[in-house]
Amino acid sequence: MKKRLFAMLLALTMCAGALIGCSGGGENETTGETTAGTTDGSGKKVIMARSIDSNTLDPAMASKNQDIWMMNFVLEGLVRSAEDGKEIEAAVADTWTISDDYLTYTFHLRDGVKFSTGEEVTPEDCVYSIDRARNMEGSPWSGMLAVIQDVRAEGEDSVIITVSQPTASLLSLLAMFPCSIMPQSYCEEVGDEGVANAPVGTGPFILETWEKNSKMVFKKNPNYWQEGLPTIDEFDMMVVSDENTRMMQLKSGQIDMAEAPLSQLEELQNTDGIVVDEFASTSVDYIILNCQNEKLSDARVRQALELATDKEAIIKAVSYGYGTPADSFISPAAPHYNTELPEVTRDVEKAKELLSEAGYGDGLELTVQIGSGSTGNLQQATLLKQQWAEIGVTLNIEQIDSATASANWSALNYEVYFSYLTSDMTDTSELAELWCVYDSTQCWGSGWNSDRQKEAEEYVKMAATEMDEDKRMEYYCAMQEIVAEEVPNIPLYNSSFYIAHSDKIDNIVQTPLGNYRFETLTKE
Amino acid sequence: MREFNYILKRILQMIPVLLIVTVIIFAGMRLIPGDPAVTMLGDHATPQALEEMRHKLGLDQSLIVQYLIFLKQVLTFDFGNSITLNAPVWQLFRQKAVVTLTLTLMTGLATLIISFLFGYIGGISRSKAVTKIIDTAALIFISVPEFWIGIQLMMILGLKLGLLPVGGWGSTWPEHLRSMILPAISGCLGTSALMIRNIEEEILKIRRQDYVDFAYSKGLKKSIVRDRYILKNVMVSTITLFSMRIVHMFAGSVVIETVFALPGLGSMLMQGILARDYTLVQGLVYIFAVIVLVMNLLTDISYSFINPRIRLE
Numbered sequence: 084m085k086k087r088l089f090a091m092l093l094a095l096t097m098c099a100g101a102l103i104g105c106s107g108g109g110e111n112e113t114t115g116e117t118t119a120g121t122t123d124g125s126g127k128k129v130i131m132a133r134s135i136d137s138n139t140l141d142p143a144m145a146s147k148n149q150d151i152w153m154m155n156f157v158l159e160g161l162v163r164s165a166e167d168g169k170e171i172e173a174a175v176a177d178t179w180t181i182s183d184d185y186l187t188y189t190f191h192l193r194d195g196v197k198f199s200t201g202e203e204v205t206p207e208d209c210v211y212s213i214d215r216a217r218n219m220e221g222s223p224w225s226g227m228l229a230v231i232q233d234v235r236a237e238g239e240d241s242v243i244i245t246v247s248q249p250t251a252s253l254l255s256l257l258a259m260f261p262c263s264i265m266p267q268s269y270c271e272e273v274g275d276e277g278v279a280n281a282p283v284g285t286g287p288f289i290l291e292t293w294e295k296n297s298k299m300v301f302k303k304n305p306n307y308w309q310e311g312l313p314t315i316d317e318f319d320m321m322v323v324s325d326e327n328t329r330m331m332q333l334k335s336g337q338i339d340m341a342e343a344p345l346s347q348l349e350e351l352q353n354t355d356g357i358v359v360d361e362f363a364s365t366s367v368d369y370i371i372l373n374c375q376n377e378k379l380s381d382a383r384v385r386q387a388l389e390l391a392t393d394k395e396a397i398i399k400a401v402s403y404g405y406g407t408p409a410d411s412f413i414s415p416a417a418p419h420y421n422t423e424l425p426e427v428t429r430d431v432e433k434a435k436e437l438l439s440e441a442g443y444g445d446g447l448e449l450t451v452q453i454g455s456g457s458t459g460n461l462q463q464a465t466l467l468k469q470q471w472a473e474i475g476v477t478l479n480i481e482q483i484d485s486a487t488a489s490a491n492w493s494a495l496n497y498e499v500y501f502s503y504l505t506s507d508m509t510d511t512s513e514l515a516e517l518w519c520v521y522d523s524t525q526c527w528g529s530g531w532n533s534d535r536q537k538e539a540e541e542y543v544k545m546a547a548t549e550m551d552e553d554k555r556m557e558y559y560c561a562m563q564e565i566v567a568e569e570v571p572n573i574p575l576y577n578s579s580f581y582i583a584h585s586d587k588i589d590n591i592v593q594t595p596l597g598n599y600r601f602e603t604l605t606k607e
Numbered sequence: 608m609r610e611f612n613y614i615l616k617r618i619l620q621m622i623p624v625l626l627i628v629t630v631i632i633f634a635g636m637r638l639i640p641g642d643p644a645v646t647m648l649g650d651h652a653t654p655q656a657l658e659e660m661r662h663k664l665g666l667d668q669s670l671i672v673q674y675l676i677f678l679k680q681v682l683t684f685d686f687g688n689s690i691t692l693n694a695p696v697w698q699l700f701r702q703k704a705v706v707t708l709t710l711t712l713m714t715g716l717a718t719l720i721i722s723f724l725f726g727y728i729g730g731i732s733r734s735k736a737v738t739k740i741i742d743t744a745a746l747i748f749i750s751v752p753e754f755w756i757g758i759q760l761m762m763i764l765g766l767k768l769g770l771l772p773v774g775g776w777g778s779t780w781p782e783h784l785r786s787m788i789l790p791a792i793s794g795c796l797g798t799s800a801l802m803i804r805n806i807e808e809e810i811l812k813i814r815r816q817d818y819v820d821f822a823y824s825k826g827l828k829k830s831i832v833r834d835r836y837i838l839k840n841v842m843v844s845t846i847t848l849f850s851m852r853i854v855h856m857f858a859g860s861v862v863i864e865t866v867f868a869l870p871g872l873g874s875m876l877m878q879g880i881l882a883r884d885y886t887l888v889q890g891l892v893y894i895f896a897v898i899v900l901v902m903n904l905l906t907d908i909s910y911s912f913i914n915p916r917i918r919l920e
């Protein structure tokens with residue numbers, strides 16, 4: 084037996100040797116050209132840790148927050164969203180004109196604006212980048228970009244974009260990451276996979292290396308058009324999925340900034356040398372109800388469920404008191420939020436009445452599917468079970484893995500589902516379409532499809548082509564009222580983004596859309 | 608010649624085993640519900656985008672075709688690209704295997720040192736107090752989960768005293784090794800505790816054997832009897848236990864990797880399963896299967912070199 088062990092060890096060591104040998108070679112290949120940059124980097128380096136790595140950095144394919152929020156490190160569009168997440172500001176283009184019929188947009192490229200590679204941005208690059216996003220197979224954004232009829236270059240420094248009908252959200256759409264400007268030659272050289280792993284653009288940083296599930300290293304872009312920015316020379320984004328570890332790393336000074344878990348905010352705020360920044364967010368958490376389910380098809384049942392829900396209690400337990408009760412699926416931090424919506428306060432009696440009117444006076448049994456491993460969702464489900472029990476609704480909690488849960492949800496094979504959404508653009512049209520236009524997303528997985536829904540859809544379509552902001556506001560408010568009455572979703576709470584950092588770091592920006600804007604970040 | 612025939616036979620035997628492995632992995636991944644296109648595109652997926660993505664990933668082909676593609680990948684040892692990580696599976700494996708192997712080797716080393724040291728002291732000592740203390744400590748470490756030990760170590764040695772990094776893997780080899788100290792300690796304590804108890808019991812048993820008494824009566828020194836007669840015999844069973852735990856460490860390092868933010872194989876495989884990254888999981892599990900089979904073969908072959916009495920047949 085002893086011999087067997089010795090032999091095993093021998094074999095293991097041989098394997099180890101072989102593997103370490105292999106990987107040594109591999110590492111040199113990928114980082115060889117960039118080691119020079121790291122050694123002379125006497126400059127300022129900031130390290131941040133977050134809980135999860137990005138999947139892709141291809142702007143046309145990015146779909147999760149962990150992808151989208153990283154976009155502004157390297158990429159920018161013709162225009163970009165301002166820090167408040169509501170306005171549009173100049174980026175690659177410095178000025179633009181809109182024709183009187185609102186069908187033709189002419190963008191003038193900033194003089195001498197360069198990609199991080201040093202090449203000047205040409206109108207052809209812009210045409211290529213936007214067309215690439217419009218035609219990308221499997222892109223979640225190509226549907227939204229379908230309003231763009233044509234993109235063409237004119238002269239040395241102009242790009243002309245035409246739309247088939249007046250489109251109020253066009254600038255917002257162009258400020259969104261799918262329309263980021265990338266060099267055509269580079270994209271064609273490295274292909275889609277190359278872009279997904281290392282996009283190149285006009286943004287403040289250059290992505291130098293990306294070790295999957297471990298870290299991204301960004302270097303200052305010396306060709307950035309904003310003089311003097313970024314103020315730091317290197318930014319490392321680490322992946323540390325365990326939140327305790329992340330916070331200990333922050334406290335020990337191993338990292339400078341971290342995505343802060345709500346459970347530890349209070350302790351962090353009371354820790355010397357640590358500052359917690361709060362950023363307004365467009366994120367809304369809600370319960371989605373399957374309107375095509377027999378039991379939930381009656382709007383009165385859905386209203387009853389909202390009336391039976393104690394949003395304050397959920398905020399207290401699930402998000403540790405950080406958050407405010409929501410009354411619309413559109414966040415107060417987003418434009419076109421309807422401030423006049425009637426507040427829904429908990430009313431068990433009225434809820435019971437509505438239920439018996441709908442024919443469920445004797446009670447009702449519903450099932451919520453939640454991803455196992457999410458303690459927040461489990462807590463929320465448990466609270467709801469108690470709260471809804473008071474009106475005679477039995478809520479069964481089914482824990483399955485989250486990939487299965489989301490597959491069931493998108494196939495309308497569920498009753499109750501928890502989700503949240505952050506807006507990706509400075510306009511309301513994205514969320515409004517998700518929630519009210521049946522064909523494009525089946526009203527975002529609720530299957531809501533009724534006369535009232537058609538009414539809301541009509542408002543959303545009118546707002547999309549209306550160029551008068553006041554009128555758009557009116558349409559969107561009317562739409563929100565309908566959704567609030569029909570309750571395809573129960574909005575639960577609005578929350579903020581939190582970044583904890585050492586007190587040596589200052590001027591962090593995260594827009595309400597979630598994008599990290601770290602070009603102005605300073606380190607003492 | 609006989610050796611050669613034996614090795615050839617063993618390699619030929621591996622082929623059907625690996626074929627069955629491919630079927631199991633393939634069916635296993637397809638049987639759990641969930642759709643890689645949905646997990647990839649997330650919440651914004653429109654039905655049209657989902658369809659296009661399925662087409663792009665080849666998921667709209669029949670299962671047989673998909674399996675044949677996988678089989679071709681296996682035969683050419685090119686596992687294609689991970690769906691979610693946009694990189695070749697083989698390259699990802701090599702990158703992460705360094706971390707996991709370093710962790711396994713250091714944990715194994717720490718286990719050997721700790722368990723033999725304390726097991727030997729506990730078994731040989733005639734003081735009841737010493738044995739009791741070691742036994743109690745071992746019992747505690749058997750019952751305490753390793754992630755908890757990890758967090759405590761990080762709090763004390765990393766945060767309070769600032770001696771060692773709090774998680775992470777660093778970027779140079781000295782940093783890598785330094786960052787492995789705490790994970791190795793937290794990972795080794797549970798196994799060490801098991802082994803300490805095993806070593807103690809063995810020593811107590813062997814001490815009562817006739818040949819030990821005989822060695823003493825021959826007039827051999829205490830230290831010689833202990834080294835040559837007791838310790839050598841203790842090795843046999845202890846090392847069987849250890850070899851089983853080493854495989855366990857290599858495969859089951861997810862918890863330690865997560866707590867210490869180590870970018871290793873365990874966490875990557877876990878993530879792949881959760882995201883339904885078919886190609887990544889298929890590739891990784893297949894590579895694991897090959898490693899286990901090859902390790903076994905190498906072990907058996909090296910038997911004959913270590914112990915000439917054993918013949919390969």
